[in-house]
Structures are given as structure tokens and as C-alpha cells.
Amino acid sequence: MIEAVRAAIEAHQAVLSLLILAAMFVGFLMERLPATVIAILGACTYLALGILDAEAAYSVFSNSAPIVIGAMFVLSGALLRTGVIQRIADAIMARAEKQPRLAIVEVLLGALAASAFLNNTPVVVVLLPIMMKLAEVTGISAKKLLMPLSIAAVLGGTLTLIGTSTNLVVDGIVRDAGMPRFGIFEITPIGLVTAASGMIGLALMWWLLPNDRPIPGAAGTHDAHQYLTELVLGDDDALVGMTVEAFRDLPRSGRVVGIRRGGTVVHGAELDHWTLAPGDRLVVRIDGQTLMTWREQNRFLLGIGGGTPSSNDMVVETMIAPTHPSIGQRLADIPFLQKIRARIIGLDRPLHEAGPDLANVRIRPADRLLVTGGPREVEALRDNPGLIGADLAKTRAFRRRKAWIAILCMAGVVGLAALDVMPIGVAAIIAIGVILVTRCIDSDEAWGTIDGDVLILIFAMLAVGLALEKSGAVAMMVGWVEPLLADAPRWVLVFGIYFAALFLSELLSNNAVAALMTPVTLALAAELGVDPRPLVIALMIGASACFATPIGYQTNTIVYAAGDYRFVDFVKIGVPLNIITGVSTCLAIVIFLT
Numbered sequence: 001m002i003e004a005v006r007a008a009i010e011a012h013q014a015v016l017s018l019l020i021l022a023a024m025f026v027g028f029l030m031e032r033l034p035a036t037v038i039a040i041l042g043a044c045t046y047l048a049l050g051i052l053d054a055e056a057a058y059s060v061f062s063n064s065a066p067i068v069i070g071a072m073f074v075l076s077g078a079l080l081r082t083g084v085i086q087r088i089a090d091a092i093m094a095r096a097e098k099q100p101r102l103a104i105v106e107v108l109l110g111a112l113a114a115s116a117f118l119n120n121t122p123v124v125v126v127l128l129p130i131m132m133k134l135a136e137v138t139g140i141s142a143k144k145l146l147m148p149l150s151i152a153a154v155l156g157g158t159l160t161l162i163g164t165s166t167n168l169v170v171d172g173i174v175r176d177a178g179m180p181r182f183g184i185f186e187i188t189p190i191g192l193v194t195a196a197s198g199m200i201g202l203a204l205m206w207w208l209l210p211n212d213r214p215i216p217g218a219a220g221t222h223d224a225h226q227y228l229t230e231l232v233l234g235d236d237d238a239l240v241g242m243t244v245e246a247f248r249d250l251p252r253s254g255r256v257v258g259i260r261r262g263g264t265v266v267h268g269a270e271l272d273h274w275t276l277a278p279g280d281r282l283v284v285r286i287d288g289q290t291l292m293t294w295r296e297q298n299r300f301l302l303g304i305g306g307g308t309p310s311s312n313d314m315v316v317e318t319m320i321a322p323t324h325p326s327i328g329q330r331l332a333d334i335p336f337l338q339k340i341r342a343r344i345i346g347l348d349r350p351l352h353e354a355g356p357d358l359a360n361v362r363i364r365p366a367d368r369l370l371v372t373g374g375p376r377e378v379e380a381l382r383d384n385p386g387l388i389g390a391d392l393a394k395t396r397a398f399r400r401r402k403a404w405i406a407i408l409c410m411a412g413v414v415g416l417a418a419l420d421v422m423p424i425g426v427a428a429i430i431a432i433g434v435i436l437v438t439r440c441i442d443s444d445e446a447w448g449t450i451d452g453d454v455l456i457l458i459f460a461m462l463a464v465g466l467a468l469e470k471s472g473a474v475a476m477m478v479g480w481v482e483p484l485l486a487d488a489p490r491w492v493l494v495f496g497i498y499f500a501a502l503f504l505s506e507l508l509s510n511n512a513v514a515a516l517m518t519p520v521t522l523a524l525a526a527e528l529g530v531d532p533r534p535l536v537i538a539l540m541i542g543a544s545a546c547f548a549t550p551i552g553y554q555t556n557t558i559v560y561a562a563g564d565y566r567f568v569d570f571v572k573i574g575v576p577l578n579i580i581t582g583v584s585t586c587l588a589i590v591i592f593l594t
Contacts, residue, residue, distance in 0.1 A: 013051050017473035020045050021464070021516075028508045035509045036453045039460035046467035056470060060462040064425040065172025066455045069165045071428035074441070075413065076119045077449030078406040081441040083398035085126050086289070088114075092130055100138045104145060107131060108152040112195060115156025116163045117414060124153050124555045128562055143210040146563035147573060148202055150555040151547055155198045155581075158541050159191040160184055162414070162424065166510045166544045169458055173465070173518040174536060184417040184424060187537050190588050194541055197584035201577050210569050226254075226285050227346030227370065230358045231300035235278040244271050244282075254286035258357055267356065283357040288395035291346050291370070296397040303345035303372070304359050305337045313372045315345070316381055317393040322365040324386035332359035340380050342373035370395070394448075402440040409434050454511065461515035469519050478523045490530060491590040494538045497521055498586050501542035502578060506552040514543045534593040538586060545581050548574030 020042055027038040046052040079085055092110065095103045107127055114123045131149050135142035157164035161171060161184045171182045233239055244256050259266045259274055260281040266274055276282075292315065294300055301309070320327070326334050336342065347354055347361055348368040354361045361367075370393055371381060381390040409431040417424035435441055441449075468474050497517070504513045521539050525532035546552035550560035550570050560570070 013049075014472035014476045016049065017046070017051055017468050017471040018476070021468065021473070024464070025508070028512070034453070035512065036457045036460070039457050039464065039512060043460045043463040043467070046464065046471075051471045052463060052467040056466055057463055060459055060466060063172045063176060063459075063462055064423070065165075065168045065462075066458045068162070068168050068172075068425045068428055069458070070450045070455055071425070071432055072119060072162055072165075073450045074432050074446045075406070075410050075428065075435070076122055077446060078435045078440045079118070079410065080122060080126075081396065081399060081445060082403040082406045083289075083293075083400045084403050084406060085122070086287075086398070087403070089126055089130055092127075100134055104131075104134055104138070104140075107134065108148055108199075111149055111152040112156040112159075112199070115153040116159035116191075117410065120153035120157050120164065121554050121558070123156075124150060124558055128559070132562075141211050143212065143563050143565060143569070144206070146559040147209060147565065147569070150553070150559045151198065151202055151573075151577065153555050154545060154547065154553050155195040157544050158194045159188055160414075161187060162417075163191070164510070164544050165454060165458070166514045167540050169462075169511050169514045170518050170536060170540050170543075173462070173515065174522070177519075177522050179522075179532070181423070183420065184414060187540060189592065190537055190541065190585060193588040194545055194581050194585045198545065198577060198581045201580035202573075205573055205576060208572050210565065226353075227288055227291050227348050228257075228354050228358055228361065229284050229286060229291055229303060229346045230260075231282050231284060231294065231302050233276060233278055233280045233282070233300070237278070237299070239276050240278055242276055244274055244276065254284060254290060256282055256284050257355065258283035260357060265356070281357075283355075285353070286346075288346070288348075288370070288393075289398050292393070292395055292397040293400075295345060295372070303343045303370075304332055305343035305371075306341055309343065309372060310374065313374055314378050315393040315395075316371045316373070316378050316390050317395070318369050318371060318381060318390035319388040320363055320365055320367040320369070321386050321388045324363070324365070326363060326386070327365060328362055330359065331361040331363055334363065336380065336384060340373065340377045342371050342377045342381070344369055344371050346370035396442075396445065399440060402435075402438060405438050406435060406440045409440075457509060458511050458515065461509075461512045465515045465519050468516070469523075474519050474523050477520055478527050490534075490594045491586070493524075493528070493530065493535060494589050494594065495582075495586045497535050498538040498542035498582055498589075501539050502546055502582060505543045505546045506549050510543050510546070510553065514539065517543070531594070534589050537593065538589055541585050542582070545578070545585070546574075547577045547581075 416427040
């Protein structure tokens with residue numbers, strides 16, 4: 001009986017493979033389970049039926065693409081950890097204060113350029129609050145700025161091989177098929193056409209962008225983890241005798257919201273010209289990394305509470321439970337401040353700016369606190385039933401002195417790969433070794449920057465693609481298509497592959513589409529006797545440059561929530577933009593590469 005079943009599976013494995021693939025597509029579209037889970041279930045089904053054997057399944061882990069993608073996540077994390085990205089953001093905000101409308105163009109072009117070399121998701125996350133601030137300064141609706149930010153980042157990913165993980169996945173499959181690897185700038189001439197046509201199309205369709213204001217409190221309209229804190233000036237601090245405007249250590253994303261001197265509290269317009277004196281307590285809103293950097297520098301006495309800060313103190317992040325007995329009372333009166341030697345150095349309240357100062361905040365459920373103290377104090381916090389999840393803070397101080405190392409490592413990876421001195425994967429792994437040894441980023445943080453879902457999805461879809469190839473399903477699909485395209489001009493092939501990849505990527509994961517379509521594209525090119533390289537480039541860009549749905553690309557999803565968009569907003573802009581960039585890209589491929 002078992003032998004008969006095995007024989008039936010082997011006889012019809014191509015058809016079975018396509019049925020499993022169709023079931024996976026339905027699963028992707030229904031979104032009942034995460035895409036990663038569906039991909040793993042599909043790969044497991046091929047394994048269980050014997051369509052994919054163990055040796056072939058293990059072979060997908062020799063593909064270099066996921067390794068390179070993971071390495072680029074870590075290198076991007078090092079740039080964030082060393083404050084490089086924040087410095088760039090501050091420079092942009094400085095320009096925005098003088099010429100805000102020009103700054104909008106500069107941010108979009110900066111996102112375009114940065115996304116050619118960095119993972120575009122953190123690029124959008126970093127620039128999103130800057131765009132929100134520019135919307136406030138210029139009076140332009142944030143909805144007119146956030147979608148263009150995502151579009152610029154996506155277009156930037158088409159400029160180089162490392163601009164998006166999709167390109168790296170395709171390159172990995174191409175190399176496994178025995179073709180020469182892609183150079184880091186090989187797709188750049190075509191990518192420039194894509195980016196230029198996309199940005200021009202965006203400018204022409206600016207009037208189609210929604211002009212209404214995001215609903216207050218919509219997801220993303222509040223800067224994440226902006227802590228309210230207080231710092232006390234020492235007698236010999238450089239700021240003594242100067243105005244608040246001289247506070248150069250304050251990033252553009254932060255601000256001084258008040259000054260307490262004895263019983264006097266100054267807020268509003270008076271702040272800018274207030275001359276600072278020893279003992280002044282500055283009330284500041286600031287990001288967590290800058291707050292932790294100040295603590296590490298030990299320049300200011302931070303926060304409120306008892307005890308003298310010690311170098312051995314730990315920083316704990318915790319949350320106020322709904323059952324906390326002090327709900328509605330002042331933060332300074334919270335019981336554990338009187339019972340243990342601890343200091344609250346920051347408070348973050350989601351979707352709301354707490355105040356007027358740290359001591360007088362009326363605490364609410366879900367307020368997030370940063371608390372410093374010794375081992376006993378930390379243990380007391382963990383045992384406190386009024387606090388949720390008291391654990392060591394994940395927010396770390398910037399390591400600005402290491403910034404040049406992180407920059408050189410990223411530049412080295414790009415330069416060595418571009419000059420063909422060594423494969424990009426090897427260069428990236430060496431760069432990771434350098435940034436870890438020099439402590440640009442700690443090992444636990446480095447591994448934390450890697451998006452495990454992306455890597456597992458890629459490995460699973462590589463296995464699915466291999467199963468389709470080994471079962472004969474790829475040959476079957478090529479057999480269906482080949483008669484229709486045998487006498488077709490080459491431009492029809494380019495357009496067909498590009499828009500097929502584009503359509504699927506609007507509905508499914510870009511990486512999944514790349515892993516599925518690359519073997520089919522290579523087999524089709526071989527059957528028709530044409531150069532596969534132009535077709536592969538069309539696939540790379542088509543699978544990435546998708547703008548018509550908020551689920552088409554991760555950055556679209558981010559701004560979809562942050563800008564309080566409707567689904568149809570993406571359709572109105574994305575569909576014509578897909579057509580403009582698609583036609584321009586395909587014509588460039590046909591003219592220059594075929």
C-alpha cells in the first residue's frame with residue numbers, strides 16, 4: 001500500500017507540487033497565518049511527500065543570499081547604534097528650520113540614496129518622525145509626505161544589488177544555477193531609470209495624495225519612546241550662564257519643555273532666552289538612546305528619586321500595571337521611591353505627552369518607566385505587583401566614538417564588492433567581525449537586529465522553489481508558456497516577467513515571489529534560447545517596485561499606520577506609479593540590455 005502511494009506521488013509529483021503551491025498562494029492571500037508559517041508548511045509538505053529529499057532541503061542553507069541579508073541588517077544596526085543615522089537626521093532637521101519645503105525634497109532624496117545601501121525599513125522608521133515634524137512646520141498634511149517617503153525608499157532599493165533583500169535572493173538563486181553573480185552596481189543603470197521615472201511620476205501625481213490630517217492618536221503619529229526626563233545642571237557645567245538655545249547635546253528630535261528654579265517653573269516662549277544657572281532643573285523630552293548616553297556620560301543628575309547614582313547601577317524598563325495603587329497620583333509620590341534607593345530617569349506615555357514635569361506627572365496604566373538602581377532595587381522592582389515586565393532596558397547609549405568604524409565597514413563592503421575584490425557575502429561577514437571586535441555594537445544587539453522572519457521565509461521559499469524544480473513543475477509551467485512566447489519579440493518577455501512579478505508582489509511577500517519566479521524565469525530563458533540576465537533584472541525590480549497596496553512592501557505598511565491612510569489612497573497613487581515605473585524600466589531593459 002505504502003509503495004503504491006509512493007509510486008502515485010512520484011508519477012504525479014509535478015501536478016501535486018503545483019497544487020501545494022496553489023494552496024500556499026491561497027494561504028498567503030487569506031492571511032490567517034503569517035507568511036513565514038505558510039512557507040514552512042509548504043516546504044514541510046514537499047518533504048513529507050518525498051518530493052523534496054533531505055539532502056536537497058539541506059542544500060538551501062548553502063545559499064549565500066540569507067547570510068548577506070542578515071549581515072546587512074547587522075551593519076545597518078551598527079550605524080544606528082553609533083549614532084550615525086541620528087546625526088544625519090539632526091542635520092536634516094537643522095536644514096528644515098531654515099528652508100522646510102526644500103528639506104522635504106532633501107529628505108526624499110536622502111531616503112532614496114540611503115536605501116540603495118541600507119535596509120530601507122530602518123531608513124523609513126528613522127525619517128518618519130522627521131517627516132511628521134516637517135508637516136507640522138510647513139502646514140502640509142502628513143499624508144502628503146509619508147507615502148512619498150515610503151515610495152522613495154522602495155525606489156532606492158532598486159539602485160544596487162544590496163538595496164533590497166529581494167535582489168540578493170534572486171542573485172543567490174542565479175549563482176546556484178551556475179550563472180555569474182551580479183555585481184553590486186550591475187543593475188544601477190536600470191535602477192536609475194526606475195527611480196527617476198518613479199520620482200517624476202510622484203511629483204506629477206502630488207495632487208492625488210490625500211490632503212486631510214491624520215486622526216490624532218492614530219498609530220505612528222506619536223514619536224515612539226520619547227521619554228520625559230529631568231536633568232540638573234552642576235556648578236561647573238558648560239551650560240551655566242548660557243541660554244537654552246545653547247544646549248547643543250539635544251538632538252533635533254528632542255526639546256526642552258520647561259525649567260524649574262526653586263519654586264519657579266518656566267514654560268513656553270520664555271524658555272529660549274532664559275539664562276541657565278547651577279541647580280536649574282531642565283525638563284526635557286528625548287529619545288531613549290540619547291537619554292542613556294547622558295546617563296553613561298555622568299554629566300547630569302538625571303530624573304527623580306533617592307540615592308546617589310552609582311556606576312554599578314542597572315537600568316530597568318518597566319510598565320505601570322492597571323492595578324497599581326498610585327494610579328492618578330504624582331509620579332514623585334509613587335511608593336517604591338520612598339522605600340528603595342532608585343531613580344526614575346524617564347517616562348514614556350504612548351500617544352500622549354505627559355507633563356508638566358517628571359515629578360508632577362499623574363501616572364496612568366501602561367506608562368513606561370526607565371528606573372536605575374542596584375541589584376537589590378532591581379529585585380524589588382521585579383517583585384512589585386504594581387509593575388509589569390520589570391527587566392533590564394533594551395535601550396542603549398550611543399557609541400559615537402565608534403561611528404567612523406561603522407561607516408568605514410559599510411563603505412568597505414560596498415567598495416570591495418563593487419571592485420570585485422571579494423564576494424559581497426565574504427566582505428559583509430568580515431565587516432561584522434570588525435564591528436563586533438571594536439564594539440560598535442554588542443553581540444546580543446547585533447543578532448537582535450536580524451529579522452528572523454525574513455530569513456526563515458527566504459530559506460523556506462528557496463526549498464519550495466527547489467521542490468518545484470526537482471518535481472518537474474517548473475518544466476511543466478515553462479511548457480505551458482513557451483508555445484505562446486516562442487515567436488514573441490523579446491520586449492514581450494521583459495514586460496511579461498516584470499508585470500507578473502509586480503502583480504504577485506502586491507499580494508505576496510517580495511522575497512517569496514522572487515524565490516518562486518527566478519527558477520521559472522531561468523528555465524523559460526533556456527527553453528527560448530535567450531539571455532536570461534535582462535529577464536532576471538526585470539524580475540528583481542518588478543518584485544520590489546510595488547506601490548499599489550499597503551501590504552505590497554514593508555515600508556508601505558509602516559506609513560499606512562503612521563499616516564492613518566485608507567487602502568484606496570495607495571491604489572490611487574500606486575497603480576499609475578506602477579505603470580509609469582514599469583513601462584520605463586522595461587523599455588530601458590529592452591533598449592540597453594537586449
